[in-house]
Amino acid sequence: MANHTFPDKFLDNLAVEPGFDKENFIEAHASESSLTSIRLNPFKPSNIKTDGQVPWCAEGFYLNERPSFTFDPLFHAGAYYVQEASSMFISHILYSIRTDETEPVRVLDLCAAPGGKSTLLNSALQSSDLLVANEIIKTRVPILTDNLNRWGTSNTIVTNNDPRDFTPLKEFFDIILVDAPCSGSGMFRKDPDAMGEWSEANVNLCHQRQERILADIYPSLTEDGYLIYSTCSYSHQENEDILDWLCRTFDMESIRIPVNKEWGVVESQSAEAKAWGYRFYPGKVKGEGLFAACLRKRENSGQSNYKSNAQQKLPAKELDLVKAYINSADDFYLFKVNDDWLAINREHKESLNALHRHLYIKKSGVRIGKLAGNDLIPDHELALSNIINKDAILSTELNKEQAIQYLRRDNIDIQITGKGWSLMTYEGHALGWAKLLPNRINNYYPKEIRIFSQKQE
Incomplete structure (x- = not known):
């Protein structure tokens, strides 16, 4: 200085x-x-x-x-x-x-x-x-x-x-x-x-x-x-x-x-x-x-009416598929934005509806993912959330070198032991999703937040 x-x-x-x-x-x-x-x-x-x-x-x-x-x-x-x-x-x-x-x-x-x-x-x-x-x-x-x-x-x-x-x-x-x-x-x-x-x-x-x-x-x-x-x-x-x-x-x-x-x-x-x-x-x-x-x-600015009976009609079969991925699913208000399923703590439903009427909302609770038939295409938000039901999904633990490969969206040098969507973890902490196939791994870490630098400082 x-x-x-x-x-x-x-x-x-x-x-x-x-x-x-x-x-x-x-x-x-x-x-x-x-x-x-x-x-x-x-x-x-x-x-x-x-x-x-x-x-x-x-x-x-x-x-x-x-x-x-x-x-x-x-x-x-x-x-x-x-x-x-x-x-x-x-x-x-x-x-x-x-x-x-x-x-x-x-x-x-x-x-x-x-x-x-x-x-x-x-x-x-x-x-x-x-x-x-x-x-x-x-x-x-x-x-x-x-x-x-x-x-x-x-x-x-x-x-x-x-x-x-x-x-x-x-x-x-x-x-x-x-x-x-x-x-x-x-x-x-x-x-x-x-x-x-x-x-x-x-x-x-x-x-x-x-x-x-x-x-x-x-x-x-x-x-x-x-x-x-x-x-x-x-x-x-x-x-x-x-x-x-x-x-x-x-x-x-x-x-x-x-x-x-x-x-x-x-x-x-x-x-x-x-x-x-x-x-x-x-x-x-x-x-x-x-x-x-x-x-x-120390004064009152006057009340506004926040009560709302807004409630989406959601297909019961889809709802059950999504709930399987969430811990204590009945504690959450599940809703859809376009094709995406989202979850927020049930007690915040009224607040969410009130905010939605007045504000431009970019994120609500946790984005769970999209349904394709009977399968969920899980979202990155779900992977990083603490509401995910880890018992319902496959998990693959990575060492540090493999974790860096994953975060760069490079090919991961790892023995494939399962099949389907897998949570990729490091020291037990979720990093994101990958899809395990018989002869390769499809890396679903979001492109916009991947590690761009090739050289460690």
Whole structure:
């Protein structure tokens, strides 16, 4: 980092921010490389070597060095997610505010791609809870969907909408995370190129955009519901000033989150409302720059009617064929989109129908596959899901070399011992499907997410 200089006025502006230590900050950017951290998938236990825990996240761990994740089959299986440590603080907020896990909640991650915070939230939720992961930018939706597919849960819906499209869904979500688009100064150490894009004008522009996003989504939060707000910016205009604006414009109450002093997190308060915020500075924490806060809504935005009797008439014979592939199939609402069969936890049927009336849905629960006669052509989502009935299907365990061949869609050097559709696994974790034939293997790993690189780093 020594070859890079901070933008003009950046350090001067930062000097007035709570907890800022200029010398420590410069030294952290000059001498320390960005840390590598991962978060383990609680739904897919694995034996991954780590080097110390992220203090504010039970599933977060640091690594000694940055391996080649591309060539780790467990990464593709969804056994873990590569995530910056500071951003895992969101799970600590969620656990702090959610005191009764027996009461189901509907959670929205409004600006969700690439999926780090969505999978983080999902890890803290029960199957009776619903997670809606929305991405505003269409081209970023596939990576969000892929990452949630890898995570393997069935209580997720992915949407591709502008925040204003949620306005009709009044009082719908119990918890909303807005990880707002920002000027990105918190990522300077991780991405030095971001320094060239920073300016005071951009900070002000981001502030205006953040207000617009929050105003649009506010009616969708339930009375007594929680708004979690975060940025990867140090600027008070995008952080504490936004908290003041929220408290001034709406009836919102700041929630103080307990933090351990040893973590190095700086607790701040906004100028007007004295709303609590949490600042992460490299050099003080083992992570990158982050700001996070939590507020509770104290008014009602008016109810909308979400009840729906929509019910597809599904052929009983087809239904029985599909159910055979799902564990505890009666716990799921099964439905069709064109020729594809999908499954979502039964308790989310009404929510799905309500969202479908107002939003553009890209993923609902788990895509099971298509029927061809009496056979199911299974979908990749089913392979990676934790609802699959492994007793009903053939499974083929691969070593690491074979797993890489499979993930590249190359020919797999393996002795064929069965016939038909087989789940291809590595260390017991599903990677995807292949069809075993007497003299060859047809590789059905999705072309768009295969490993393109031929050279391991």
